[in-house]
Amino acid sequence: MRITPLVIVAASAALAAPTAAHAEPDTSHPPAAPGVSVPGGRYEHAVTLKFSTERGTTVRYTLDGSTPTRESSVYSPGRPLRITEDTNVTAVAFHGSQASPPVSYGYLIKTQEKPLATFVVMSDVHVGDHAHNDKKYESFFDTIGSIFPNPDAILSNGDMINDNGDGKGPDHRIVSEIFQANLKRKGMDSTQLLISNGNHDAGLAAIRAGYPKAWFPDSGGGYYESDVKGVHLFTVNTETYNNDTAQRTWLKTRLAELTADPANANRPILVQGHRPTTGTAMDGQQASNPRLAEDLSAFPQAILFSGHSHLNINDDRSIHQRDFTSVNDGSMSYVEIDHGYRMVTETGLANRFESPTAQALFVEVYKDRTEIDRINMAADQHDIYAGGQWSASWQPPYASAGTLSGPGWTVRLKGSTNQQIKDNFRYTAAERNKVAPEFTTGEPLTAVRGPEGATAVRIAQAKDDQMVHHYEVDITDTTTGTKAVSSKVLSDFYIMPRPNTLDIPVPGAVAGHAYEARVVAVDAYGNASPAATLTFTR
Incomplete structure (x- = not known):
């Protein structure tokens, strides 16, 4: 993916040649990636890490998401690494002139306070067969289990399959088989699985035929209400919402009924719908359904999760607050990049491309807040999509599984009126980040x-x-x-x-x-x- 330097051509300042002091004995092969004593995941206490590696190697690590180099911090076997806050730890083993592949571990450090309910929010699964997806989803469910061993609900927010009007509706049964096998394998017997309709799902009838009724309990219009351990969840059909008077009336009526109860005034109400709505997350890219934004505007308690765009969740524009909270839940199949940018590839700069990074949100609802963590299911430096095809097969193991794709977001509903709640929002346009990047090396x-x-x-x-x-x-x-x-x-x-x-x-x-x-x-x-x-x- 990157050009390996062989010769320094010329620069703004002369560069010294390597000295004998930097020479190291060569080895016949790179060392194996370091192991770690405590796997990545969610913990209710600080964790102490020890790295294991081959004899004669040196482990170096970073805590900022960068790739360790020979100048990075050295791990000393007698001094374990203590992690006290949400952190990505990346380690590389060095032996002579050889370096192992980097391996990363993500740690979520929580308190012992128990959430009211836990949710995994994913979208854009785009599964079409067992051959390319069985092992992948074993890895993905292993990552889910490392954070929520028994999530109360998994929301799969549209585009379970990849139908383009070409009769792939039966593929929903394949997704169902893969998900059911992994729920059983992980012992997630009480986990609710709740699906929304997406533009690649071949229609409501295909969804109903493909999954257990409890996974898609609509009454005809592709929308429904759920209760997850006392947390209200509304699944909307964004394929029809804008012109569906009955669906709009249902949602507004139910939200009004719930929020009329003073006990619910400061409790979140979750909404999932496949397509993002106008002027919200990721600046409304690939958005539709302006009526949904209009209808939710009276309810600051609403937290809307949407997918469809495949845009990444690393970007803090993935959360947006104005009248309600809107969150981009990423993609389980690949991320797209918004237009106007290019990427370095083996063949030069690519214009329009996708990268097979898979991401999901892990949501914890507490009495006074909702915590949303951004997690990579797979974010290795794999192949890209260019010229109409993937450049290589993308299968586990993933060295990045379970890493954090950004700091967590905390949504608080503070205030005695709807306007006060809105005034206390923190992820608003007015509060957008104003700190510029900086080059930190002498010769960038x-x-x-x-x-x-x-x-x-x-x-x-x-x-x-x-x-x-x-x-x-x-x-x-x-x-x-x-x-x-x-x-x-x-x-x-x-x-x-x-x-x-x-x-x-x-x-x-x-x-x-x-x-x-x-x-x-x-x-x-x-x-x-x-x-x-x-x-x-x-």
Whole structure:
């Protein structure tokens, strides 16, 4: 995926050659990835970690989601690592000049307070057969079990299959078989499974035929109400909502009835619907159903979960509050990237692409708050989708399974009136992050040459208090005055651990020509760093 540096071409400052002090004995093969004494998961206390590895190797680790290097913190066997808050721990074993693959573990550190109810919220399963999905969902349910051994409910929020009007409705039975097998395997006997209708689900009749009645207990319109240990859940059919007067009346009436009871004034009411609604999560990208936003606007107690877009949940725009709370619940099959950005691939910069990162939300409802944790089911640096096909098979094991794709969100409903509750929302447009990324290394840009002589500009990834979303990259051939690269290049934020560098290829670089690179790091909200610059000669 990345160009390996063989020769430093030239940079803004001369670079010293490696010294003998840095030379290490070679080994015949890379060491195995480190093991860990306490698996990732949800804990009600701090955890103390010990790493295990092959004799003669050194384990180095990071706690910020980056990939460990030979400069990262060293694990000492006599000094276990203590984790006291939500953290991603990534470890690499080094032996001579060889390094193991990185492996990451996600830890959620909670108190002993028990939630009223627990939910796993997923969407866009897009299953079509057993062969490519049985092992994958064994891994996914293992991850679910590491956080919620017995979730009260799993919400699968639309697009269970991948029907495009081509008669794939029977695939719902395959999904049902896979889910039932894993519920049984994990001992999740009391877990409710509740499904919504999506645009790739082949219609309501196919859903009803494919699953147990309890999984989709609609009365004809694809919408229904559930009670999960006293927490109210409404499943709406976003394929018809905008023009479905009966569904709209049902939802508004029931919400009004519930919130009229003073006991429910500060209790969350969960709503799941496949498509996002206008002007909410991820700035309303791929949104529809403006009537749903209109109908929920009178009920700040509502927390709407939506999928459909396949947009990642790493991005803090995945939660939005104005009149109610709206949350993007990601995708279980792959993430898409919104238009206008590019990604570094083995063949250069790709324009439109997908990456097989699978993500879900883990929701805990307490008496005074709702905690929403963002979890990667799989976020390894695997193949991508380009030219109409995946570049490789994407199967477990996943070194990133169970890692956190961002800090948790806490929704509190504080106030004695609806307006007071809204005034106390924290994930609003007015409260959006205003901290810009920054480059933290002395020379964030260098010029490198790949194994076939290709020239690239290497970016040492910038730092941000949330995440660096992309880089504005401009590379000019100053010999001719022509632009070699002018792109917004994604930072690989949806990969765990994220790469420490990105190599931006310079297509058609001409020997003897001078080049100037200018790079700006930008976060999800558009906050931009000062520009980093580099001049070099090919």
